[in-house]
Amino acid sequence: MKATKAQKQYIHVNTPNRDIKEEFVQWATRDVAKISCNDLTFDEANRIIEKLGGTPHKHASYGWGMFDKNNHQHKTILALCMNYGWKKLNPKSGRDIADIAALGNWLHNDPRCPVRKPLKQMEPKETSKIIAALENMVARKYK
Numbered sequence: 001m002k003a004t005k006a007q008k009q010y011i012h013v014n015t016p017n018r019d020i021k022e023e024f025v026q027w028a029t030r031d032v033a034k035i036s037c038n039d040l041t042f043d044e045a046n047r048i049i050e051k052l053g054g055t056p057h058k059h060a061s062y063g064w065g066m067f068d069k070n071n072h073q074h075k076t077i078l079a080l081c082m083n084y085g086w087k088k089l090n091p092k093s094g095r096d097i098a099d100i101a102a103l104g105n106w107l108h109n110d111p112r113c114p115v116r117k118p119l120k121q122m123e124p125k126e127t128s129k130i131i132a133a134l135e136n137m138v139a140r141k142y143k
Helices: 005-014 018-029 042-051 072-084 100-109 124-141
Strands: 087-089 096-098
Touching: 005 018, 005 042, 018 042, 072 096, 072 100, 072 124
Parallel strands: none
Antiparallel strands: 087 096
């Protein structure tokens, strides 16, 4: 998910000059070729905002992808998210984890999502529909 306009504005306003902003972008993206805030993802922009002393922004679909770690169907959904490419780097462990924000954004905004509800509020039958949709998305991606 791309950085929001508000995140980009915060970074522009709170960095002393252009060179420092570009260094922050390179640091967050881990790519020296990227120097624009337009290259940032939502999470990368939040990391810069935290470094600048600000409060990380929350996306409109925040909470829609929250899951129950003891629910087998939710674990299956997280695994399918990773297979589809919805993953991000956990800064503490250095490992890839499922991108809950991308899942929440899909549940909240995508017209092809079969059930428009936060994951924790779904019944098992509705969760099964989500699993089937994600399985089809993964199959199409690697076809």
